Amino acid sequence: MEQKRVVIFSGIAVGALAVMLTVLGNPPNQGICVACFIRDIAGGLGLHRAEAVQYIRPEVPGFILGSFIISLLSGEFRARGGSAPLTRFIIGFFVMVGALVFLGCPLRMVLRLAAGDLNAIPAFAGFALGIYYGLFFIKRGYSLGRSYKMSQGNAYLMPAISVFLLLLAALSPSFIFFSAKGPGSMRAPFIASLAAGLIVGMLAQRSRLCMQGGIRDIFLLRDFHLFSGFVSIFFTALVLNLALGNFHPGFANQPIAHSMHLWNFLGMFLAGFGSALLSGCPLRQCILAGEGDTDAAVAFLGMLVGAAFSHNFGLAASTNGVGLNGKVAVIVGIALLTIIAALNVSLDIFQKKGSELPNVQKA
């Protein structure tokens, strides 16, 4: 029961910090958005040249370092990897493509709902159905294989990259891009963003908070444990938005959103499907990367490159909606991840009913 309280408390803190960050200057309904922030970082590094979305957001390295610090203290920091890294890179890439067609990661989807943005409803349906689709393969034996213990030095790479990103954001050398207008120019103060990122990273590590996991466990086990975090983020942000006058229910004129319902649905279907195949939403990948999971770090890099491609090739949506390239990319993504999922269903599960399970030995 103790663990359940940690999940609910973490959800409340994440919801409150997200609204606080918008008050301090982050874009509307985007106090925290892992996908958007990774996209901004890709822009800040010049990996794409969409001028409105370029800023090395301190929140993301904050998530990773928060998880790093708390897992070091709790003894859970451990280098591991080797579970299909290239495949994870590609899945991470398409999770980002899907999220940027909707304009938000699963966490921002909840925050948008809590601000009255009803465009997030079809997205939520798509996300849940995408996870259900992923579970179709998982129940039939889908796995990217085992990860293995690595020498401990490998685990420090992602935290080191995070420190480097923070240095770039703090020192802002001339080769780094900073948006002068658009969402990338809307920023909470560096220290506030970093502090919020660290707190979220620590809490998410302890609670295993995961947007994908919450819905997955309901489908798979009728277990609402992780979903309670999801619900507490929603209600905390809802109450704060109502109090601050930021709750505007409707479809039209929502900040950094569009109303192409089919593509909001399919974009988040792709993100949900990919997150199920990675066993974690974008936030969870950051947390695992901070704990020393180098496979999650590769998925993170896949998301970073996916964000760069999304803006270089016009895949990402804008407030005007989704262009042809974005639509094609979502369909290709769903098809490709379906092939990846099918190819990674272990043949063992095709054994006849009643036969021994793989990995089970009589002792």
Added chain:
Amino acid sequence: MSRRLDARGLSCPIPVVLTKKALEESPEENLEVLVDNPTARENVCRLARNLGYNVEIINSGEEFTIKIAR
């Protein structure tokens, strides 16, 4: 007679799915699940308890053996 399920290195929900299948196949037989990360340990324990089993965890360094019995 007890069975052993080696779920080391597998990320959730796969250890949980395998445990659930093993318990469904022979609900009365004891099961030992070997995992190597705390998330899998917590999830497998929660599943077993929710299904009404008794759970005992044996910690050996970075690995955990979860003994599941009626």
